[in-house]
Amino acid sequence: MARGVDWPVRYRLSEADRLWLANEFDQSIFPVLTPLSIDPAHPFPFIPNLGFSIGLQLTSMNGREPMTALLRLPPALDRFVRLPDASNVIRYITLEDVVNIFIHRLYPGYEVKGSGTFRLIRDSDIEVEEEAEDLVRFFETALKRRRRGSVIRIETDSEMPASLRQFVVTALNVPGGNGVRFDSMLYPGYTVPPFYDSLLGKLIVHDEDRASAIRRLERALSELTIEGLATTKPLHQALARDADVQAGRFHTAWHEPWLASHAASLAAPPAQITVTTASESAPSATGGQ
Secondary structure, three states, X not given: OOOEEEOOOHHHOOHHHXXXXXXXXXXXXXXXXXXXXXXXXXXXXXXXXXXXXXXXXXXXXOOOOOEEEEEEOOOOOOOEEEEEEEOOEEEEEEHHHHHHHOHHHHOOOEEEEEEEEEEEEEOOOOOOOOOOOOHHHHHHHHHHHHOOOOEEEEEEOOOOOHHHHHHHHHOOEOOOOOOEEEEEOOOOXXXXXXXXXXXOEEEEEOOXXXXXXXHHHHHHHHHOEOOOOOOOHHHHHHHHHOHHHHHOOOXXXXXXXXXXXXXXXXXXXXXXEEEEEOOOEOOOEEOOO
């Protein structure tokens, strides 16, 4: 006998369905979730390539400050949860709908004002250096870097509030990982005052040799996003790509003529990140990547 397929939303689940989902949530989903709040003490975390997450705007039921939160959905979890069959019909519900039903378990004392899922797509291209001494090692390193490439696309669902979508797109992206350190007082949502110290942050990288350290620097710079004011990020990216810098052929008077010859390219506008929703295209937003 033919069997139908149903996709019930969380608003029309029976009491029996909710009891079954409560057990499934407790046994399989809740133990692998890590609820995060985004504030000055908890910066926006790094999200790997194809990372799928839920953004949340929460209001307190106890008079506390509103909260912006992030919930990463681990790839080990199935994207769709199969409910018990009913009347010979196969039924599924999305993982994010299940999580939203039990969001009070993750953020007790708060209720959801707005939410939406989003996924990042990072640049995964690999440039092959034919003259690399050890191609096996080169590809091992390159494959590890793929998950931390520059963000080139952000996909959001159509139900995500515009303010939450804008927060996700423009959040400060601070590089990290082995051999990378970023010293700064900046945090997501920080407003730089009119009179500020020009040293807003210091990016430090290290590796086993000069070539590896420069590659790590390029990757870290591609991940760093500071919006609202001009920075020296394009300058350092151009320097990292320069053949003389890579070979160590420079001196104290080398920079001024180099800067004059590269002034036009350094004044070019930054790249853009494309932001789309599940049902329509949204305007592109400058991401500084």
